[in-house]
Amino acid sequence: MRGGVKNQLTGKEYEVKSKVVINATGVFTDRILGMDNPDHESLISPSQGIHLVVDKEFLPGDTAIMIPKTDDGRVLFAVPWHNKIVLGTTDTPVEEVTEEPIPLKEEIEFILTHIGRYLTKDPQHSDIRSMFAGLRPLVKGKSKVTAALSRDHLITISESDMITVTGGKWTTYRKMAEDTVNLVAEKLQSQITCVTHELKIAVLRPVPASIEGLTDEQITTLVKQTANHEMCMTVEDFLSRRTRQLLLDARVALQKSPLVAAALADVLNKDQAWIQTQINNFKNIATHYLPH
Ligand SMILES: Cc1cc2nc3c(=O)[nH]c(=O)nc-3n(C[C@H](O)[C@H](O)[C@H](O)COP(=O)(O)OP(=O)(O)OC[C@H]3O[C@@H](n4cnc5c(N)ncnc54)[C@H](O)[C@@H]3O)c2cc1C
Known part of the structure; x- marks a missing residue:
């Protein structure tokens, strides 16, 4: 072929x-x-799921919580992750498949309303450090409810x-x-x-998940290491995949994106126009991770 x-x-x-x-x-x-x-006959029923990330104070300790059945029969969880708490998830059938799905208002409300009673206090919109959506590729079946x-x-x-x-x-x-x-x-x-x-699952050289608390100098060194040794090529690569800063706190990721772009440009030999495009591209993506 x-x-x-x-x-x-x-x-x-x-x-x-x-x-x-x-x-x-x-x-x-x-x-x-x-x-x-x-x-061709279509195979997929896309189902959207979202996660919200809040500070550790909402669920101190190392133990996750799983609520097998909320009032309307859904599953909810709160999981400690890199000094933050991940709340999830939803199961929303969607018609259109997009590359950057966005959490729906109803999904955010559902999680905030239901999870509060299991945490130390009710999380508000302003407590969301980052939020993100994904689409599950479920194989089409008879049920109209994607969860089934x-x-x-x-x-x-x-x-x-x-x-x-x-x-x-x-x-x-x-x-x-x-x-x-x-x-x-x-x-x-x-x-x-x-x-x-x-085959064993590879254990990679640990890159910190969060860059919060690091100095600009330390961040620059880290960016250069990942560019030199792990083929980190873009600002999004560094802030979303090599570290998980975009998922942990989108505001911090946005603030540090110019610094990351400049350090990457140094290693990859790129000019000022490339730096600006990288910052703009990242801004377009990261805006969706901020509460709206
Ligand atoms: C909110 C949420 C929570 C989930 N939780 C869990 C969980 O707890 N446990 C669990 O086991 N699973 C979970 N899943 C399900 C899991 O993410 C998916 O089932 C799994 O990723 C499917 O793997 P895949 O390789 O088929 O597809 P994907 O992981 O989606 O990989 C497909 C790849 O193809 C690439 N691609 C697409 N089109 C092209 C193209 N034209 N050219 C080149 N590349 C292309 C995409 O960029 C992507 O990298 C969850 C999913 C969501 C959305």
Whole structure:
């Protein structure tokens, strides 16, 4: 098969030839199936879930709380995470799949209203340090309520032989990979089988999750380390994935973004225009993580 890929950092496009194409694009599964066959049957029922992050004082200690059934039958939790508390989650069916889903007002209200009675005090909007939404790629079923849909994964093969794997969970990713790789091996009549069960999960060099409390000099050193040794390429990379500052406190992340951009530019040899674009791009993303 022939296809094209685009480097999102440079804009450069490449032609790729391969014996097998695997579509493992989560909530975007149907979009790729549509490129393969515009008349394809849609597989995914997207379900939005959100998380709110508040300060540790709302749930002191190391223990998480799980509320298996709220008044309207939903699951709620409060989990200590890097000296903050993550509150969640929701299960909202959505029609449209977007790259940066935004928490809905009703979802924020639902969590704030219900979780208060299990914490040391009622969290208010102004207590939200960061909030974020994700879309679960649930496989379509008969139920109209996404919470009742299966979380098992599904593998399909299209008429053009594209393999699609979708619908699983983080916790089942190795099983998803194993089933897919073994299917590919079978199609290619190869003796090779997946070795995931023999591989240890890599323990990476610890980068602090939060940059709060670090001096500008310490942050600059950290940015340069991740750029030199972990291929950190953008401000978002550093503040959202190498550290988790955007998820822990979006305001702090925004404040420090010019410093991060300047340090990255130093290592990556970029100019002032690049720094400004990076700051603007990050601002556009981070605004959604602030309470609205
Ligand atoms: C709020 C929330 C809470 C959750 N909690 C849990 C939990 O506690 N435990 C659990 O096990 N699971 C949980 N999940 C579910 C879990 O996140 C998903 O089921 C899992 O990430 C699905 O894995 P995937 O590899 O199929 O898709 P994804 O993880 O979505 O990966 C798909 C990848 O494909 C990329 N992609 C898409 N289109 C293209 C394209 N055209 N070209 C190149 N790349 C592309 C995307 O950028 C993405 O990196 C949660 C989900 C949400 C939203």
